[in-house]
Amino acid sequence: MKQLWDLFAVFFKIGLFTFGGGYAMLPLLQDELVRRRRWATDEELMDYYSIGQCTPGIIAINVATFIGCKQKGKLGGGISTLGMVMPSLIIIMLAASVLERYMHNPYLGYAFAGIRIAVTALILDTLIGLWKKGIEDKKGIVIFLCCALLLLFFNLSAVWIVLLAALSGLACRFCPLRFKRKDGEK
């Protein structure tokens, strides 16, 4: 029971401080789940993001469900998702009914211009941490560069990027390159 409440509270907190899409949430997840509570590792977080990228639904919810399921099974997954959507439900309903006319307030714009800077810096810092753990060797760097080029020049959808990367991961481990190296050793 205590653990379920913890799951709800953590995701409520993360939902409350996520501004933007699922990626803006990543630094918060890493801080709360990996660094403070050790509910997941950086590697698992990356796996959840990439799987969440090619399964139905928005990434934020997919990742919340994943972590919840890992901690406390199906019930945990449901509770985490509930925690994640609760701040949206409360705040959007307030914004829609009461605050709509304040939404054009210039101070809100100033605050968001500031928040965007912090979010950019937080994402960059998180990336540096993930780089060391997500890219194991030179082949990993090649996969990263290929994905970056595909994104940059072909604007390929994230689903295709992840699927192609999965195939190259399989190819790296099971391809004839390995036999070549063995031949060389002879």
Next chain:
Amino acid sequence: MIYLVLFFEFFKIGLFAIGGGLVTVPFLFDLAEVYPWFDAKDLADMIAVSESTPGPLGVNMATYSGFRAAGVAGALAATFGLVLPSVVVIMMLSKLLKKFRDNPMVCSVLYGIRPAVIALILFAGAEVAKLAVTDWETAGLFVVFFAAIHFYKRSPIFYIIVSAALGIALKLGQ
């Protein structure tokens, strides 16, 4: 029964919108054409509000649309519809992943997709950066924030609150 319609429409969006919250937007424009709940112009305002309120963008959009269409119960129906496909699919996958984590095929797939997810995060970050860093003042603040985050490692929430206060104090983005 408008609640059932809302639930069903957002269930469809949850099932077919694959990826981040912004991918739900084209689906919402389709809804605006079919139903009298909101029009394309309302939708532009709704996106702006969803982007500048806490919570993942996709959830905010669903809650807002549901609320516009049918009040509190509508908001609940739309949000529940949106998250249901995710929750069901991930629950099944989570079990599979637990079982096959040490399988060499699964390991090599994960080995391949981790660099890809780093590239995807980099691009998402670059999109936010384009909006955030617009002049020398914001560039300077970005460097200061990055240094503080990197060397002091306080909670992200702390930096988000400080940055909001600084934004107001300096009247950023005027």
